[in-house]
Ligand SMILES: Nc1ncnc2c1ncn2[C@@H]1O[C@H](COP(=O)(O)OP(=O)(O)OP(=O)(O)O)[C@@H](O)[C@H]1O
């Protein structure tokens with residue numbers, strides 16, 4: 163038995179099963195709706211029809227498929243308040259007639275008269291007891307199939323279709339959400355100017371995307387040229403303060419009075435040379451981000467003033483008595499270890515904790531050698547774009563030498579090296595000779611036996627190359643076979659010791 167109270171014939175039941183399977187395998191909503199409409203029209207031999215769905219929560223109807231009729235014609239059937247569609251929607255039961263012209267239930271539809279429609283069938287699409295839409299079918303000639311039994315079949319089919327439509331809707335919603343998440347991911351990980359695929363750089367990107375939209379202070383530590391300022395800018399320009407200023411102040415090697423007046427401004431006459439009132443950079447950076455570069459060297463007076471900005475958002479211009487309010491996010495950087503400066507008594511501990519709510523350490527280039535080839539390409543591409551010439555090629559040996567070198571000046575040194583090499587190489591490919599970097603870069607090893615040193619260098623390089631043996635062999639200038647041989651030799655030694 164079905165909802166209309168009629169039993170389906172075995173053939174009809176089988177057809178229903180087949181159809182159910184067919185429509186459930188169409189994941190996109192629109193193709194599914196079209197298929198549903200085709201099957202329904204075929205079942206009842208209708209010439210025309212349409213399928214409307216309720217639009218989300220707003221109960222308005224959305225024309226989803228029109229079969230052999232214009233949307234305008236379909237509209238003229240749906241629109242009248244006493245239309246057959248509205249009746250079915252309100253009563254949640256199917257409606258059919260083979261005498262449309264004289265059927266009192268359809269008397270409200272002028273279009274049925276105008277279009278000379280004789281047979282009409284209209285079934286609700288019911289999902290969990292609620293009507294989510296309607297299938298409407300009609301004919302001007304064929305009325306044989308517009309009967310109770312076919313209609314029962316049609317209703318059973320509509321129930322299945324409603325489920326399939328709901329599934330397709332869910333899949334579509336998931337796909338949209340997925341796409342949104344994907345863009346979000348791209349946006350938060352989208353720091354195209356910062357190059358690096360190594361796990362160490364991935365960790366940096368990870369952390370950046372987490373702190374982007376907050377206001378917490380960030381301390382960037384790392385050797386010279388590792389990209390601290392680059393990261394500070396990226397945090398600002400990808401975060402919610404991006405529409406306000408990003409200001410940077412280098413704090414190392416500056417006299418205290420000069421730095422103080424730069425940062426906080428001064429009042430006219432507060433010192434010789436203060437010929438007018440001057441706004442400080444903190445005021446200019448209001449609502450934006452302030453990057454304090456080389457923070458480790460600032461004097462106790464400035465440390466105290468900075469602490470007040472961080473704690474209360476308040477500061478005073480030099481020589482002024484008025485407190486001023488600012489709202490700035492502070493990112494600071496140092497290539498010293500600030501913790502050690504605190505222990506030595508050079509840096510206030512309370513300020514250290516305020517600056518260092520989150521700290522990030524930029525990895526030196528020699529600890530992410532896998533990034534060197536992409537960085538080299540990035541720099542070559544930038545040079546080419548600037549000069550309007552083709553990207554300069556680099557010989558394989560030269561690239562090897564670059565991956566082997568220790569880069570004490572990190573990415574900045576790499577940039578300078580490449581820029582210089584492009585000039586030296588004239589119009590040909592860059593060779594090792596154009597690089598002007600020392601051949602060997604195995605530094606900082608305590609004197610030990612050759613075998614011990616060999617093992618230490620190999621394992622260290624392997625770690626720097628994140629376990630990538632091909633790269634490690636490349637960097638060391640040895641064959642992959644040699645590397646495998648050595649690793650298994652040391653491994654065997656280890657198991658012997660353990661045994
Ligand atoms: N991951 C990177 N991808 C692309 N370019 C980088 C990267 N890291 C650094 N650079 C480039 O290297 C140069 C130095 O970077 P930056 O000035 O940010 O380093 P820094 O850590 O602030 O150095 P310093 O301590 O000397 O001030 C810049 O030209 C910067 O664009």
Ligand SMILES: [Mg+2]
Pocket residue numbers: 390391455
């Ligand atoms: Mg810097």
